Amino acid sequence: MSGSSLRAQFTLEDIRGSSPAITHLKEMAKRVAQTDFPVLLEGESGTGKELFAHAIHNLSPRAQGPFLTLNCAAIPEALMESELFGYEAGAFTGARKSGKPGKFELAHGGTVFLDEISCLPPPLQAKLLRFLQYGDIEKVGGISRTKVDVRVIAASNRPLEAMVAEGLFREDLFYRLNVVRLAIPPLRERAEDIPAIAAAIMEKLNRKYPHLKKQISPETMVMLQSYVWPGNVRELENVLQRLFALVEGETILPHHLAAFLPVGPWEVTADRPSLSQQLAMMERDMIQQALRSTGGNKARAARLLGMPRSSLYEKLKTYKLGY
Secondary structure, eight states: OOSOOSSOOOOGGGSOOOOHHHHHHHHHHHHHHTSOOOEEEEOOTTSSHHHHHHHHHHHSTTTTSOEEEEETTTSOHHHHHHHHHOBOTTSSTTOOTTOBOOHHHHTTTEEEEEETGGGOOHHHHHHHHHHHHHSEEOOBTOSSOEEOOEEEEEEESSOHHHHHHTTSSOHHHHHHHTTEEEEOOOGGGOGGGHHHHHHHHHHHHHHHOGGGOOEEOHHHHHHHHHBOOTTHHHHHHHHHHHHHHHOOSSEEOHHHHHHHSOSOOBOOOTTSOOHHHHHHHHHHHHHHHHHHHTTTOHHHHHHHHTSOHHHHHHHHHHTTOOO
């Protein structure tokens, strides 16, 4: 998120799942929200770091104050200092005559969320460190410092500790930010949360587009839990949105999902069939059930399965089903 909003949009209830890892993180978020300590959120892209930032603000005594965000990866380095700290009139060519407040000044009494903090240039790392130490800012082109009351929540999809070891991130700033660290696990490590997350996504889509209302079959949900989701929750939402828009009928079935996901990566263990094997077994069973329920009528069975009749004939040959 490269822009900002004056109010946090999400609460802890928007973070779906009851796995031990997420339950523990929610409890930590509740506790840390009651303090003003900086919070460092680490995790892969798409895991929900921003949701936690919003939720912590909304749980805190600062909930009625501003919540502003800055994506450090989305702002050109030349503009980032003025975005964070503001500038005085005439500070540079093209500056407003009245000057401009930065995110820290605008967020007085609230929270600033610095997303992708790993992309913050070294000179600004020093200025951020100074703010965290003393709670004051100096605008670009300014000669005085202004006290501001702001809590900082930072997020990174790269481990900052490793960047410190490589000399890419200031060690002193890391320790200032790392007072409370919440490590958000990737979706593949909490597959038990996928049904709750998927249900919430479908509920939102059904509410927005009631004329396209859809549901996920139990077999498809098993498939969703078998996929590794390298893009995490963001990728899951993207796939469900495409399925919602393009699948005919009211039920998203396994063969629909197979058309929208790559061959891999899938979670495969020694005692568990591969995804392709599971999918084939489920598809074969569903075709047999459809044909039994329609008395062997292939046209009606194809409609029931949401596939062209020609595709059904091909599947009958593939699975050697003599109907």
